[in-house]
Amino acid sequence: xxxxxxxxxxxxTETGTPVTLRCHQTENHRYMYWYRQDPxxxxxxxxxxxxxxxxxxxxxxxxxSVSRSKTEDFLLTLESATSSQTSVYFCAISESTxxxxxxxxxxxxxxxGSRLTVL
Amino acid sequence: AQSVTQPDIHITVSEGAxxxxxxxxxxxxxxxxxxxxxxxxxxxxxxxKYFSGDTLVQGIKGFEAEFKRSQSSFNLRKPSVHWSDAAxxxxxxxxxxxxxxxxxxxxxxxxxx
Numbered sequence: 001x002x003x004x005x006x007x008x009x010x011x012x013t014e015t016g017t018p019v020t021l022r023c024h025q026t027e028n029h030r031y032m033y034w035y036r037q038d039p040x041x042x043x044x045x046x047x048x049x050x051x052x053x054x055x056x057x058x059x060x061x062x063x064x065s066v067s068r069s070k071t072e073d074f075l076l077t078l079e080s081a082t083s084s085q086t087s088v089y090f091c092a093i094s095e096s097t098x099x100x101x102x103x104x105x106x107x108x109x110x111x112x113g114s115r116l117t118v119l
Numbered sequence: 120a121q122s123v124t125q126p127d128i129h130i131t132v133s134e135g136a137x138x139x140x141x142x143x144x145x146x147x148x149x150x151x152x153x154x155x156x157x158x159x160x161x162x163x164x165x166x167x168k169y170f171s172g173d174t175l176v177q178g179i180k181g182f183e184a185e186f187k188r189s190q191s192s193f194n195l196r197k198p199s200v201h202w203s204d205a206a207x208x209x210x211x212x213x214x215x216x217x218x219x220x221x222x223x224x225x226x227x228x229x230x231x232x
Contacts, residue, residue, distance in 0.1 A: 107165060113161075
């Protein structure tokens with residue numbers, strides 16, 4: 001299994017409070033991602049990172065920010081949580097250059113998820 | 120922009136029966152295609168992937184999928200379903216040298232005795 005740890009795994013918070021989710025990897029992979037999963041919507045990309053301090057927006061980035069100061073850590077921050085951000089958040093990683101030397105297939109390895117409830 | 124459609128939200132299959140889950144994608148060039156499975160309360164696990172070569176790809180747990188460019192499809196199949204296959208299945212599309220995947224909304228597989 002890919003070495004991906006998400007914390008916290010469960011969190012309940014109130015509207016308007018800041019929340020930070022952490023993703024930690026031990027694989028030294030270049031790319032890291034945050035997705036959210038909601039019933040009827042599948043997985044939607046929030047933000048991703050292609051290197052230390054290099055990040056980009058995904059499909060549903062409004063209300064979220066990210067930071068990556070080290071290869072192994074990718075933080076997702078909700079500056080002021082809203083009820084619409086109640087969701088399960090998944091971190092994922094991928095290689096930029098597969099060990100086999102083949103093309104970057106974009107294959108993702110996922111963490112176990114963080115369930116966030118905003119009351 | 121790339122997109123994925125999984126037409127079936129839920130599918131119920133009898134144990135031992137064959138299974139086919141549908142996936143259609145939209146992408147201008149040769150896509151990279153994936154099927155992932157998610158058991159309740161778990162993260163996603165890769166079942167199989169296609170990015171070149173033989174259009175019929177084999178995956179884990181006895182699953183296979185066939186890439187049909189003319190139909191923009193990448194359907195997942197299994198000849199005999201086991202109760203442990205009950206889960207949610209996601210199709211995803213990416214492209215060469217690109218770094219993000221776009222997922223379908225998922226198909227929930229229920230297995231009846």
